[in-house]
Amino acid sequence: MEYNKANPLRLRYGRDCGLKPGVSRDNFGAKKPCEILLVQGGRKNIDASTYGSVELLLPKSQTIAFDGAKFADEAGFNAAAARSYKTDATGTEITRADRPLLTFVEDSIDLSQIYPKRVGTVSAVETVAGKDGAVNYDIIDSSIPEALDYNKVLIAGQTMKVIFQSGNLTGREFDLKYKHDGRRFELVQTTYDGIAMPGGTVYVPKVGDTYAVFGCSLPEAYVCDNATRTGASWEMFREAVRVKYENEVERYTFSAELDELYADRHWIEIGSRIVKGGFVLLESDKYAPADGLLIRITGVRTPVNTPRRPQFELSNVASPGSVSGQLGKIDRNEVTTEEGFRQLRHETARTYEHAKEAQDMLEKALDNFSPGIDPIWVRTMSVLVGNEYQQFMFVDNRTETQREVIPLFEMNNETKVFTAPAAILKHMTMGINKTSSAHKAADYKYWDVAGYTSPFLGGEKSAYYLVAKCAKGGTSGEFLLQEAYKYDPGDGFYYFLVGLLSSESGGERSFATAYGYTEILPGQMRIRNIISPDGRTYFNVAEGVIGGNIRIESGSVGYSNLTDKPDLSIYETRSEFKVFADQIRGEVGRINVTAGGTKEQLDAFQKQVQQNVNTLINRANAADGNIYKLQTAGFMTKDGVNAWWSAGLTEKGEQVASYISQSPTAIKMISEHLDINAIATFRSYKSAIGNIVSSNRAGVEQNRTTAQNAQTAAQNALTAAQKTAAAVQSLPSWVNKRTIKAALEGETIISGGFINTSLIDTKNLVVKQAAQIGDFIVRGGSLTVEHYGDWEKAKGIKISPNGGVDIRDGNYGHVRIRGSEIFMERTNANSSISISPDGGITYTKxxxxxSLGIGRIDADWHSYAKLSLDLPHKNHIAAMPGSHNFKNVVIDTVTGLLGYE
Structure with a gap:
């Protein structure tokens, strides 16, 4: 067992530090730490002919890091404190990957319980009639992947079997036949201890049971998947690393004695931590690193006369187990059962003296209240019980799905020990700077509060405050018992008052919580818990739990008249309780054979189990009687006659009575009125009345169908009119509403693939083939007119999706636009103009x-303006009629302007 590992007791040498001088250290045994760990895996579901080994191997040549609690691929992994491990190329051994081998010391471990398997869950159970009245059971698992067909992975020479992992058939092995299409296992009935299984009412499979299949070689994903680090090989690798981590350091023990002065001052805080299995953070310049050595208490010796001067041993070696694995399972089950019983009785009895003492404690602890009052009666409109600092709660997590929980604070008046479990404290006001009804979970401040177990309190008479000591600058805290309370003593911690533990009176103490608030208003009360004075019955409003022995009295009208009564058939009957009792007896007998132990121990254990069995049967008898009372409440039965009387009052106080009697030939009903609201079949008159009833019914059904169709058509018409009116009103002002009016007054004809209408108003219209819009058509992806391009005089425009526009004016004129180029021509005049950024302007006739352009004319890197003209000779111009005045053309190289002189 391990305790307080996350919150160890801190001890070191020095004044008020805990340890007295004289701490000694001794090596534990002569065995050296292991450097090479040889691992042997399981043999089940291994096909040696294809796997290459008869046993499961480790993942070959792989590495993984482990910090003592978490692996590298797990949340919370601490890389700074981790060690790295690797496997060899054969998959049989593990060594450290972060340091070389020095001693080459080998050790081995048997992990044959690990092997490839898929644990499935039964999603359906079907029964099939067999021979001679036998019933065969088929289980179905709809989650089996398509790639996993068990029939295709059978191991030669082995028979495929299924072993149940949970349910009433746990551990039972069955032959089977598998059908992959339906994900169905057809189980073969087998006899165990003289009982045919599956069969009967108990030993049958149920939905939710888990199982594993053996005798087959599973796909590689179930054996070893290095990409995701999953499969049986990786499971074995991790388990072997955990073992090596604990056995690769030198093992030693310390002997120490607690300083009595330190113990007297801090006993309430540390007394419960000095137990076998508790952890200590040892600080020592000689024996421990700078951050301390986390080590376990393996032995405690407490003097009878001086219980606060214990001597203890510390060791990094766990004590060996003293019971077999099977008995360990029994102990764990008993612990689980005991925990459930403690949850039922976790509230303690509380007296008037305890309540008065709590008031005195609160008056001493809280300084923001005036002294108490003691009136005969109080007439008021509101009562608010609580303190501003105490507005916190305990929750199960820090996410948006969190729920409030009430921790199991328990004062055990037999052992005189008080315990508080670890919990998450959520403060409702601290850090909340604005008022809102929609705060997120991350807006609040949380602390992880470590659990607490008090020392023996039998010799103490004082009352105590239970506080949560939480760091102001952190998220961790711990529960403590204190004789005096102060919310903020200035030591860097908040001391939240959680509850009050009363002084011992009559050999008992009582505990009550003191956080949260209670509000009482006219007609309502907001409260977390309602508890009876003896603590046996409570209503946990925060978690919605009612506990204790609560009796609900039956009414005058009877259980059977309840419309929301529960289905009592789901609860076990007395015979089923007896079956479970037989199972328990069988388990006890098996434990006697396999677990061992002295006769006295086993007899005592069996006697206790028998008492539990008798208790179950007694409860079953009482349950049968209570169920009978509920079912017959408000009715009277007459012995010896198969007859029933029913009597009662209506809500108006009128007497109602009925009488029903039954015989082999008739059923008689006597009542003032019989109101039958159902389809009644009178077999003696079936031939005579049946036709009349059928005819009338057919006519009624036909009229009903006609009325329903008419109502549906009218509703559809009204809906269409409303949608049309809304669509017209939503159109912008520029829309031609006259056209819309004409369309609304027109009609739409739809025949096969043909639609004829005058107006379509839609957000998206997709036309996959040719379409005509007025004089335009869509052809080959381009928008054009019907006869565009047929002859030179054709008028029209063509818009191409490739970035081109062609225009013809019907008089030999043509304009073409392509990207950044414009081309114009008149074909009957043999003239054209071309404009483009690259070629400039070109005119041809x-x-x-x-042409006019800009570009280079030789190897020079400069670009020049280039003007190309086909000019007439001077003599030609002179020969033209009229006068002429010739000038020389000059150019200004600065401005680039042309002129004449």
Missing amino acids: SGVTS
């Missing part, structure tokens, strides 16, 4: 071309 009757074969003569003039």
Whole structure:
């Protein structure tokens, strides 16, 4: 067992530090730490012919890091404190990957319980009639992946079997036949201890049971998947690393004695931590590193006369187990049962003296209240019980799905020990700077409060405050018992008052919580817990739990008249309790054979189990009687006659009575009125009345169908009109509403693939083939007119999706736009103009071309303006009629302007 590992007791040498001088250290045994760990895996579901080994191997040549609690791929992993491990190329041994081998000391471990398997869950159970009245059971698992067909992975020479991992068939092995199409296992009935299984009412499979299949070689994902680090090989690798981690350091023990002065001052805080299995953070310049050595208490010796001067041993070696694994399972089950019983009785009895003492304690502890009052009666409109600092609660997590929980604070008046479990404290006001009804979970401040177990309190008479000591600058805390209370003593911690533990009176103490608030208003009360004075019955409003022995009295009208009564058939009957009792007896007998132990121990254990069995049967008898009372409440039965009387009052106080009697030939009903609201079949008159009833019913059904169709058509028409009106009103002002009015007054014809209408108003219209819009058509992805391009005089425009526009004016004129180029021509005049950023401007007529552009004319890197003209000779101009005045053309190289002189 281990205690307080997350919150160890801190001890070191020095004044008020805990340890007296004289601490000694001794090596534990002569065995050296292991450097090479040889690992042997399981043999089940291993096909040696394909796997290459008869046993499961480790993942070959792989590494993983482990910090003592978490692996590298797990949340909370501490890389600074981790060690790295690796496997060899054969998959049989583990060594450290972060340091070389020095001693080459080998050790081995048997992990044959680890092997490839898939644990499935039964999603359906079906029964099939067999021979001679036998019933066969088929289980179905709809989660089996398509790639996993068990019939295709059978191991030669082995029979496929299924072993249940949970449910009433746990541990039972069955032959089977598998059908992959339906994910169905057809189980073969087997006899165990003289009982045919599966069969009967107890030993049958149920939905939710888990199982594993053996005798087959599973796909590689179940054996070893290095990409995701999953599969049986990786499971074995991790388990072997945990073992090596604990056995690769030198093992030693310390002997120490607690300083009595230190113990007297801090006993309430540390007394419960000095137990076998508790952890200590040892600080020593000689024996421990700078951050301390986390080590376990393996032995405690407490003097009878001086219980606060214990001597203890510390060791990094766990004490060996003293019971077998099977008995360990029994102990764990008993612990679980005991925990459930403690939860039922976790509230302690509380007296008037305890309540008065609590008031005195609160008056001493809280300084923001005036002294108490003691009136005969109080008439008021509101009562608010609570303190501003105490507005916190305990929750199960820190996410948006969190729920409030009430920790199990328990004062055990037999052992005289008080315990508080670890919990998450959530403060409702601290750090909340604005008022809102929609705060997120992350807006609040939380502390992880470590659990607490008090020392023996039998010799103490004082009352105590239970506080949560929480760091102001952190998220951790711990529960403590204190004789005096102060919320903020200035030591860097908040001391939240959680509850009050009363002084011992009559050999008992009582505990009550003191956090949260209670509000009483006219007609309502907000409260966390309602508890009876003896603590046996309580209503946990925060978690919605009612506990204790609560009796609900039956009414005058009877259980059977309840419309929301529970289905009592789901609860075990007395015979089923007896079956479970037989199972318990069988388990006890098996434990006697396999677990061992003295006769006295086993007899005492069996006697206790028998008492529990008798208690179960007694409870079953009482349950049967209570169920009978509920079912017959408000009715009277007459012995010896198969007849029933029913009597009662209506809500108006009128007497109602009925009488029903039954015989082999007739059923008689006597009542003032019989109101039958159902389809009644009178078999003696079936031939005579049946036709009339059928005819009338057919006519009624036909009229009903006609009315329903008419109502549906009217509703559809009204809906369509409303949608149309809304659509017209939503149109913008520029829309031609006259056209819309005409369309609304027109009609739409839909015949096969043909639609004829005058107006379509839609957000998206997709036309996959040719379409005509007025004089435009869509052809080959381009928008054009019907006869565009047929002859030179054709008028029209063509818009291409490739970035081109062509325009013809019907008089030999043509304009073409392509990207950044414009081309214009008149074909009957043999003239054209071309404009583009690259070629400049080019004009051509009757074969003569003039151009203006910018570009290079030789190897020079400069670009120049280039003007190309086909000019007439001077004599030609002079020969033209009229006068002429010739000038020389000059250029200004600064401005680039042309002129004449």
